[in-house]
Amino acid sequence: MKIVDLPTIAIIGPGKVGTSIGILASRAGYQIAAIGGRNKERTIAAAKRIGNGVRACSISEAAKKAPIVLLSVTDDAIEDICIRLAEQKKLKQKAVVVHCSGALSSNVLTSAHDYCKCSIASMHPLQTFPTIDETVKRIKGAYCFCEGDENAVSIIEQLAKSIGMKPVKISSKSKTLYHAAAVMACNYLVVLMDSAIRLAENAGIDRKTAWLSFKPLVTATLDNINSMGTADALTGPIARGDIKTVSRHLHELSSVDGVLAAVYRTMGLYAAEMAATKGTITTKKAEKIRTLLKKV
Ligand SMILES: NC(=O)c1ccc[n+]([C@@H]2O[C@H](COP(=O)([O-])OP(=O)(O)OC[C@H]3O[C@@H](n4cnc5c(N)ncnc54)[C@H](OP(=O)(O)O)[C@@H]3O)[C@@H](O)[C@H]2O)c1
Numbered sequence: 001m002k003i004v005d006l007p008t009i010a011i012i013g014p015g016k017v018g019t020s021i022g023i024l025a026s027r028a029g030y031q032i033a034a035i036g037g038r039n040k041e042r043t044i045a046a047a048k049r050i051g052n053g054v055r056a057c058s059i060s061e062a063a064k065k066a067p068i069v070l071l072s073v074t075d076d077a078i079e080d081i082c083i084r085l086a087e088q089k090k091l092k093q094k095a096v097v098v099h100c101s102g103a104l105s106s107n108v109l110t111s112a113h114d115y116c117k118c119s120i121a122s123m124h125p126l127q128t129f130p131t132i133d134e135t136v137k138r139i140k141g142a143y144c145f146c147e148g149d150e151n152a153v154s155i156i157e158q159l160a161k162s163i164g165m166k167p168v169k170i171s172s173k174s175k176t177l178y179h180a181a182a183v184m185a186c187n188y189l190v191v192l193m194d195s196a197i198r199l200a201e202n203a204g205i206d207r208k209t210a211w212l213s214f215k216p217l218v219t220a221t222l223d224n225i226n227s228m229g230t231a232d233a234l235t236g237p238i239a240r241g242d243i244k245t246v247s248r249h250l251h252e253l254s255s256v257d258g259v260l261a262a263v264y265r266t267m268g269l270y271a272a273e274m275a276a277t278k279g280t281i282t283t284k285k286a287e288k289i290r291t292l293l294k295k296v
Helices: 016-027 040-050 059-063 075-087 106-116 132-139 150-162 172-185 187-202 207-233 243-253 258-278 283-294
Strands: 009-012 032-036 055-057 068-071 096-099 119-126 143-148 166-169
Touching (some): 009 016, 016 032, 016 040, 016 150, 032 059, 040 055, 055 059, 059 075, 075 096, 075 106, 096 150, 106 119, 106 143, 207 258, 243 258, 243 283, 258 283
Parallel strands (some): 032 055, 068 096, 096 119, 143 166
Antiparallel strands (some): 119 143
8 A cells, every 4th residue: 555645755865775775665655756877777677676667767767756866876976966966957956855775965965956956965874785685684673873954854864764674873084984894894804804814814714614714703792792882792811911822823824915904904903902992901011912913
């Protein structure tokens, strides 16, 4: 059954996020007026996945069709596409124009406001979306950081809630730093796991065994962070102040890839600061560990 007072949406960018939001918003009762893309085949495929008779068309055709325009294109394309649509008056007057980038604020959509009196916002679903199927599953329960004009934000908060996300407000000037934090939590976790596996390979353990043996350790660590917070979850030689062990690690690391050693040293510097703040080592010991870690 359609919920009559939900606004109609046009989606620009038939990629993972655009298609998935289209599928979920359509299921939640929103009418998706059109999906627009630069590639005809990919746009038609996305329209088919969204279903409910969604039209596949060009970017400028789609933009004109709804009072909410979701720009789910890559970060680098958002501003240029918005300028093009706004200058050519391809947006409805007073439409709500939204993008999904984590690093950019709604300021990149200013042209829509200037040329077409649109209100502008950004909504960033804080999840990792490798495929459309995964995105559709993972959007539910994800936090969605929103900022922009008040009217636009209240509309996207409603959209976010309707498709199962938890909207959170963020200030426009904090977007890039917020995104850098998310990159560390997500992408750098992958990097950290890969560097641990490569170190294990250097120790003669094959990749598969390395990951299978690390998995319970990683899962337990995440559980500990969840139940007791990061400070209490920190264990190991630096938290204990075992300087000789750290020294032995550094000695062995000197014979492996320099980047791996640099990752170990940098994370160790942060671990020493955490351990000193927590009080499991003295500030004097933390300083000794830091000096050791900085020595090349
Ligand atoms: N993936 C994630 O984990 C994730 C999570 C949260 C937020 N986001 C944000 O969501 C937005 C979309 O990301 P995504 O993962 O859905 O990317 P994606 O799957 O790569 O899709 C990007 C879409 O943008 C279109 N596009 C790129 N450059 C264009 C241009 N110059 N002109 C017209 N269309 C262009 C692509 O068109 P073609 O199909 O023709 O190539 C594609 O349909 C980004 O702002 C991203 O930061 C992504």
